Amino acid sequence: MRFIVFIFMFCGYLFSTSIKDVANIVGVRDNELIGYGLVVGLNGSGDGSSSEFTIQSIANMLGSMNIKISPDDIKSKNTAAVMISAKLPAFAKAGDKIDVNVASLGDAKSLKGGTLLLSALKGVDGNIYALAQGALSIDSSGKGASMTNAKITNGASIEREVGFDFSNQNMITLSLKQNDFALASKIKNSINKAFDLDIARATDGKTIIIERPEEESAVDFIAKVLSLDAGEVNANSKIIINEKTGTIISGIDVEVSPVLISHGNITIKIEPKRPYELKDNEVDLKDGSVIDTSANILRIANDKITLANITRALNKLGASPADVITIIKNLKQAGAINAELEIL
Incomplete structure (x- = not known):
């Protein structure tokens, strides 16, 4: 039986909100990570012999453990090659845990019951920022749910931090989540009024540049700015x-x-x-x-x-x-x- 669920919320209306709800700090963002790995422990639902890269990956893995075997001798349907993706949060530190998403790369029928072997997650610069490993979790509640996509909660450990010296930033840039000249002007005026200084200027409908007062630390200053009232905002649906x-x-x-x-x-x-x-x-x-x-x-x-x-x-x-x-x-x-x- 086909069914679809509609939950109606997020209505558009005017409401009073703070700056943190309508703007982001430029430079403070997530970074995308990607990696390649092997999922093992599948009950015959892994990649077939036509996925040559899976066979070669198994041979390479065994070779790193001093087990020499020819790829032609490997016939395992309990293994699947996968791509791994994750988001590295801003200011994340070495040892922090993040969630990872896993998707089949070959012709595996299902990743259910599988375990991801230790895999490196790289950034766009080619450096390794996290290591992922763990048992897969699949959302199989819906009829159309994919059995070749999975998730590992807290499945990766951060090994490398993204360098960003926020504490020494003298100029802070806010980027509005939507292009709105009136809102940009409101926020600029609100900041200048709160600090009784002409430190904020709006350069366009999305960008507000703020000069940090010398007596304010970067963290305390931006905390005060983000908590300021942005006035009445038209919340988009x-x-x-x-x-x-x-x-x-x-x-x-x-x-x-x-x-x-x-x-x-x-x-x-x-x-x-x-x-x-x-x-x-x-x-x-x-x-x-x-x-x-x-x-x-x-x-x-x-x-x-x-x-x-x-x-x-x-x-x-x-x-x-x-x-x-x-x-x-x-x-x-x-x-x-x-x-x-x-x-x-």
Whole structure:
């Protein structure tokens, strides 16, 4: 039985917030790590003999342990080659633990029950920043869940730190999460007023440069700045899509502009509200939406069309979760949805 869950939240509205909720500090960010490794202990669901790189990796691993064997003599379906990814947090120190994601690289059918062998995680500069190892955890709760993607919570230990001397920064740059000239001006004025100094200036709708007073330490100063009131901010709606499980989380008031979209055998026509008479095979959903059941056409004519209207109507048309997700992504790409879209 197909099903899709919609949880409507993240509504757009005006609210008073602090600077830390709407801006980031330039230079303080996560860094992406990547690595290659072997997962062992699979119950016959690993890579087949066609994945030559897996066979060669097994031979290389055994060779490093003084076990000499030809790759031609290795026939193991209990091993899979994987790619490993992780995020190195800002200011992370040697010995800290981070989560890692593991994905099959070959033709393994499942990574369930496997254990990742010690693997190096590198940054874009080629240096090793962490070492990963541990038992894999797979989310198999949903019907569409992938068995070739896994996670290891706290599965990597940081071995190398990213050098960033924050304490000696005299100029601190804030980057707003959205381009907003009015908000940038508000924040600049709020900082200057709080310190009674002309130390902040907005260079564009996203960037605010702040000069740190000599008597303030960098940590104390930025803590004070981030806690300042940014005033009333228009919180943009957000749509979160988990393609693995078919789950969509959206603001209930996310509006959709007039647009015509066709996907497979489904056609959606969103237009300004106008009176019209029902035709044969059309069903009135009593919310400004009309479904033509004979041709899988969804017409929506209302003063305010929301994503909730569309998803409800698509469910009545029998659209699959994959169809609904694809249509939402296309609506966003067409510029019909003014909301942030996050794909998990």
